[in-house]
Amino acid sequence: MNRFLLPASALGAAVGGVVLFKDYVTGGLCPSKATIPGKTVIVTGANTGIGKQTALELARRGGKIILACRDMDKCEAAARDIRGETLNHRVSAWHLDLASLRSIQEFAVKVTEKEERVDILINNAAVMRCPHWTTEDGFEMQFGVNYLGHFLLTNLLMDKLKASAPSRVINLSSLAHIAGHIDFDDLNWQKRKYNTKEAYCQSKLAVVLFTKELSRQLQGTGVTANALHPGVARTELGRHTGMHKSAFSSSLLGPFFWLLFKSPQLAAQPSTYLAVAEELEGVSGKYFDGFKEKVPAPEAEDEEVARRLWAESARLVGLDVSHWSPGRGHVQSR
Numbered sequence: 001m002n003r004f005l006l007p008a009s010a011l012g013a014a015v016g017g018v019v020l021f022k023d024y025v026t027g028g029l030c031p032s033k034a035t036i037p038g039k040t041v042i043v044t045g046a047n048t049g050i051g052k053q054t055a056l057e058l059a060r061r062g063g064k065i066i067l068a069c070r071d072m073d074k075c076e077a078a079a080r081d082i083r084g085e086t087l088n089h090r091v092s093a094w095h096l097d098l099a100s101l102r103s104i105q106e107f108a109v110k111v112t113e114k115e116e117r118v119d120i121l122i123n124n125a126a127v128m129r130c131p132h133w134t135t136e137d138g139f140e141m142q143f144g145v146n147y148l149g150h151f152l153l154t155n156l157l158m159d160k161l162k163a164s165a166p167s168r169v170i171n172l173s174s175l176a177h178i179a180g181h182i183d184f185d186d187l188n189w190q191k192r193k194y195n196t197k198e199a200y201c202q203s204k205l206a207v208v209l210f211t212k213e214l215s216r217q218l219q220g221t222g223v224t225a226n227a228l229h230p231g232v233a234r235t236e237l238g239r240h241t242g243m244h245k246s247a248f249s250s251s252l253l254g255p256f257f258w259l260l261f262k263s264p265q266l267a268a269q270p271s272t273y274l275a276v277a278e279e280l281e282g283v284s285g286k287y288f289d290g291f292k293e294k295v296p297a298p299e300a301e302d303e304e305v306a307r308r309l310w311a312e313s314a315r316l317v318g319l320d321v322s323h324w325s326p327g328r329g330h331v332q333s334r
Ligand SMILES: NC(=O)c1ccc[n+]([C@@H]2O[C@H](COP(=O)([O-])OP(=O)(O)OC[C@H]3O[C@@H](n4cnc5c(N)ncnc54)[C@H](OP(=O)(O)O)[C@@H]3O)[C@@H](O)[C@H]2O)c1
Pocket: 044, 045, 046, 047, 048, 049, 050, 051, 068, 069, 070, 071, 074, 096, 097, 098, 099, 100, 123, 124, 125, 126, 127, 145, 172, 173, 174, 175, 229, 230, 231, 232, 233, 234, 235, 236, 237, 238
């Protein structure tokens, strides 16, 4: 009996240590218990990964949830799963393809006409390190979907967000933004040799700059905007990378990924926190790494770059904010 006691307690300590280490590395559950009955939430890219789990967490807290996705079969399936798991029936699937300005415009018009309010907009969708693809409107895919699409969407929903104030915009960026640089001479990778990694980093830096400028413009409106690195998670984000496809990394490195990477459920906790936490009321223009506010990369703090990017983005998507009114020709054709 005593022969097994030492190895058994050593094993117990090791398992406990692993669990504690994993919890330390991956962060914990959302520290806020706030609920959101009566609030309407839009989550982009909510059919899988962090977006789906965020939608689930917020449905559990009583919100009316709109899953905004490009693939309606996957979107309906996710909405069904969430309704089934949370017993919240105010969860619906809407079409939104961020690689199409027309689709974004149609989505915004539908929201404006059908929804009384939008309290929380979570700009979550992204594509990472894809081949040199372009969107329907000719933008480099990662810049177009991760940043420009959300830039337009947020602007088109702005009147609704303001009318629902206090309201929140949460932009999913990434730690990868620190390796990014905004090349105003070639935002869409038409002149340089395409580098898919740098294009992802540029798009995520653009998200932080957008958040800063948006927050500045929204001062006094009751709408806040914050950017977030959710942590590194086991999702489908790496679907275009060799690592995701290789048998070596998925089998041999699997245990390390399990140990060091968050589950989508844990990675959704920071988005949930930024969406619901009462203590964050009025906090705006910040960059969060998990639950903690952090200083982003120096370029992300450059107000001149942020203003210039905003102006250039408005030009690229044909947005004339000064003349915009819901549902009426607010985007000029390019
Ligand atoms: N996972 C990480 O380690 C990590 C780390 C840092 C930051 N992030 C950020 O966290 C966010 C969520 O990522 P994730 O890990 O959950 O990735 P994911 O599992 O790949 O999910 C991405 C979502 O974006 C959607 N999407 C892609 N292109 C779209 C388009 N044109 N229109 C509408 N939706 C589109 C995808 O839809 P389909 O399924 O139809 O493609 C999917 O629902 C992203 O912004 C990502 O950059 C993730």
